[in-house]
Every structure is written in structure tokens, then in C-alpha cells.
Amino acid sequence: MNNFCLQNVVKEATRFDHRSGRATLLDPILISEDCCATFTEVIDINRQMSDHNATKVYLRIRILAKFFTRTIWLYKHADFTRFNNDIQNFDWQTTLTAFGDDIDGMAVFFTDKYIEIARNSIPTKTVTIRSSDKPWFNSEIRKEIRLRDRLHKKLRKLRTVQNTKKFKVQRNKVNNMIIHAKEQFYLNANGLLDEKSNKNPKAFWSLVKKVMGNCRSTSIPPLLNQNTNEISVDEKEKADLLNSYFCNISTSSDDRVIPPDLPLLTQHSLDIDEITEAEIKDILKSLEIGKASGEDCISHQMLKYKMENILHTKFRHRCSPLKADLYRVNLVNDPSCECGCPLEDSIHVFLECPLYINFRNQLFKNIQHLADISIEHILFGTDEITVEQNTILFRNVHSYIRHTKRFFD
Ligand SMILES: [Zn+2]
Numbered sequence: 001m002n003n004f005c006l007q008n009v010v011k012e013a014t015r016f017d018h019r020s021g022r023a024t025l026l027d028p029i030l031i032s033e034d035c036c037a038t039f040t041e042v043i044d045i046n047r048q049m050s051d052h053n054a055t056k057v058y059l060r061i062r063i064l065a066k067f068f069t070r071t072i073w074l075y076k077h078a079d080f081t082r083f084n085n086d087i088q089n090f091d092w093q094t095t096l097t098a099f100g101d102d103i104d105g106m107a108v109f110f111t112d113k114y115i116e117i118a119r120n121s122i123p124t125k126t127v128t129i130r131s132s133d134k135p136w137f138n139s140e141i142r143k144e145i146r147l148r149d150r151l152h153k154k155l156r157k158l159r160t161v162q163n164t165k166k167f168k169v170q171r172n173k174v175n176n177m178i179i180h181a182k183e184q185f186y187l188n189a190n191g192l193l194d195e196k197s198n199k200n201p202k203a204f205w206s207l208v209k210k211v212m213g214n215c216r217s218t219s220i221p222p223l224l225n226q227n228t229n230e231i232s233v234d235e236k237e238k239a240d241l242l243n244s245y246f247c248n249i250s251t252s253s254d255d256r257v258i259p260p261d262l263p264l265l266t267q268h269s270l271d272i273d274e275i276t277e278a279e280i281k282d283i284l285k286s287l288e289i290g291k292a293s294g295e296d297c298i299s300h301q302m303l304k305y306k307m308e309n310i311l312h313t314k315f316r317h318r319c320s321p322l323k324a325d326l327y328r329v330n331l332v333n334d335p336s337c338e339c340g341c342p343l344e345d346s347i348h349v350f351l352e353c354p355l356y357i358n359f360r361n362q363l364f365k366n367i368q369h370l371a372d373i374s375i376e377h378i379l380f381g382t383d384e385i386t387v388e389q390n391t392i393l394f395r396n397v398h399s400y401i402r403h404t405k406r407f408f409d
Pocket of ligand 1: 337341344353355
């Protein structure tokens with residue numbers, strides 16, 4: 001029983017032999033170890049009916065929500081220019097200082113306002129997450145199943161040869177699709193698991209979870225005792241085995257060692273009085289895109305996307321951190337590029353500088369089908385293509401700005 005991680009929850013005798021007067025437990029109820037029995041009972045039965053008593057168990061069963069909805073930001077269709085403008089044009093200074101010392105109020109206000117601005121320029125979409133779906137299931141199959149069910153309904157209402165035929169064709173289609181999807185999934189699962197085990201632990205575990213489904217046991221499986229070569233199934237034995245194993249592999253001995261008395265290195269305590277703009281920028285730069293957003297729903301993508309966008313705008317207005325722009329306003333003495341070219345302006349960085357050849361090739365490859373390659377198009381886009389195409393163009397420019405690492409890591 002232990003081998004299969006099962007337990008018996010009936011503890012009383014259930015059968016009574018009226019001749020010998022012996023009582024024995026003959027009607028156990030076996031449940032999985034990680035199942036939670038809240039109540040068990042042996043119910044007396046009229047001896048004329050049976051010499052067995054009845055057994056009863058109450059189980060607590062966790063019912064998983066079948067599906068829930070989630071709002072997703074469609075960054076691909078976002079109008080980041082408007083987003084940045086709205087943020088720049090809003091009078092943060094006055095509204096935030098009005099809160100005085102109320103930091104919480106400030107934070108709540110900022111979050112609400114920020115999300116409000118984001119909603120105006122970044123479209124959203126509500127998607128349904130069906131956590132109980134099988135991992136091989138997809139929306140295409142769901143669509144065909146709906147069609148099949150509709151045809152079935154129709155057929156039940158009106159039994160015609162044509163309706164029967166239509167339904168059967170659709171039914172077979174769905175069945176075949178399911179078989180194919182399952183086959184493909186399990187064929188690929190092994191390879192995918194191998195591939196992800198090294199590179200992407202997060203994706204690995206997510207896939208393992210999908211393959212395992214909800215049938216997971218939290219108990220420790222039977223362990224092999226290395227010394228006796230026997231299998232331990234008892235909880236205490238398993239704990240002892242694990243204990244001795246981990247004691248074995250830790251080598252340091254701290255018997256009767258008095259911890260050292262470490263002198264304090266400083267009398268100062270951590271006290272943050274002011275956070276500089278540069279510190280915040282550093283944090284924004286290091287944000288990882290694709291991480292889940294917190295409770296406030298402000299995603300990393302929303303915060304980070306701004307960086308390239310702001311730079312892009314600055315290039316247009318010739319107030320970027322490019323040497324040529326800085327030289328023009330007397331902030332540096334030398335307008336030359338690191339590559340040796342005497343003038344680091346946007347034409348040089350986007351079209352000429354030999355330091356970024358690979359990224360530039362990629363950029364050109366990605367945008368050449370949209371517009372002729374020129375500094376005007378790269379900085380301002382063009383009316384000759386659609387808004388969406390301009391957005392794609394700018395996204396590639398932003399990606400180039402990011403990859404050059406010329407302006408931030
Ligand atoms: Zn250069």
C-alpha cells in the first residue's frame with residue numbers, strides 16, 4: 001500500500017462473524033496519501049441483511065477554476081509617441097506635490113494616472129485562460145468542436161440525410177484533429193523537455209506541469225537505502241534517509257564552535273533620503289521585459305519601451321546624447337565617433353558607423369520592404385506607408401538603438 005502512496009482511512013472493524021464472535025476490518029477505503037479525508041465512519045447495518053458494516057468517507061476535493069480572463073496589453077499596436085507625449089504633458093509636479101507627505105496617496109494616484117494614460121495609447125485585449133485545457137488543445141480545435149456541436153443540435157432538430165452527413169464529416173474532422181494534436185504534442189514533448197532543461201528552466205517546468213496535469217503527489221516517493229539496498233516507504237525512514245544523506249554531503253563541522261564576534265564596520269545605518277533620477281533610470285534599464293507585472297498592472301514593457309522612444313524623439317530634435325548634438329550645445333569638445341569618424345551624428349550612427357554593421361544589416365533587412373532606407377524615414381517615418389507599417393518601422397529602429405548599446409546597456 002505504501003509503495004503506491006495509498007492509505008486506509010477506515011480504522012474500525014467492519015465484519016462480524018456471529019459464530020466465532022470475531023470482528024475484522026474487511027472493508028477498508030484506500031485513498032491517495034495526499035488526499036484529505038475530513039471524516040470517516042463505519043455505519044451499523046442490520047445483521048439480518050449483512051454481516052458487514054458499511055463504510056463512509058468524506059473527501060475534500062479542490063475544484064480548480066475552469067477558466068479566468070486576463071487583460072493583455074497589445075504593445076505591437078501601441079502608439080508610444082502619444083503615450084510619451086501624454087506622460088510628458090501631464091503636470092505631475094503640481095498634482096503629486098499636492099499630496100504633501102502622503103506617499104501612499106501619491107503612489108496610488110501615479111499608478112492610476114499612468115495606467116489611464118497607457119490605456120489611451122496601448123490597446124488591450126481580454127483573453128480567456130483555460131487552465132484545465134489539455135496541453136495539446138488549441139483554439140482551432142475548439143472552433144471546430146463548436147461547429148460540430150452546432151451541427152449536432154441542428155441534426156437533432158431535423159433529421160435529414162444532408163444534416164446527418166454534415167455532422168458526421170465535422171465529427172470525424174474533430175476526432176482526427178484531436179488525435180493528430182495529441183500525437184504531435186507527445187512526439188515533441190520529449191525533445192522539447194530535453195531542449196528546455198538546459199536553457200530555459202521556467203519553460204521546462206511549465207511544460208512538465210502541463211504534461212503531468214493535475215495528478216501530482218506532494219508526498220516523497222519511496223527511497224532506496226544505499227546501505228541496505230532496501231526500499232524505504234515509511235515516512236520516518238524516508239526522513240532519516242534524507243537527513244543522513246544531507247548530513248553526509250555537508251563537510252564542515254561546527255561542533256562546539258563559538259560564532260566569531262564580528263566588529264561593526266560602520267556606525268551608519270541605511271538611510272535613504274533621496275533617490276536620484278539616474279538611479280531610477282538605471283533600474284528602468286535593467287528591467288526584464290516579459291516578466292509579469294505586479295498588482296498595479298504597470299508592466300516592464302510599458303516602462304522600458306519609453307527609453308528607445310525618448311531617444312528616437314531626441315534624435316529627431318537633434319538633442320540626443322550623440323557627440324554631434326552635444327558638441328553643438330557646447331557640452332563636449334569633440335564631436336567625433338569612437339570609430340574615428342570626425343562627426344557622430346544620427347546619419348553616421350544609423351547609416352555609416354562601422355561599429356554597428358551587423359545590427360544595421362538586420363535593421364535594413366527588416367525595414368527595406370516598408371520604405372526606402374534614408375535618415376528621414378528612419379527618424380520620422382513616411383506618409384507613403386500605413387500607420388501600422390510606420391509602427392513596425394519604428395519598432396525596428398528602437399530595436400537597433402537598443403542593440404547598439406551606444407546609449408544604454
Ligand atoms: Zn562611428
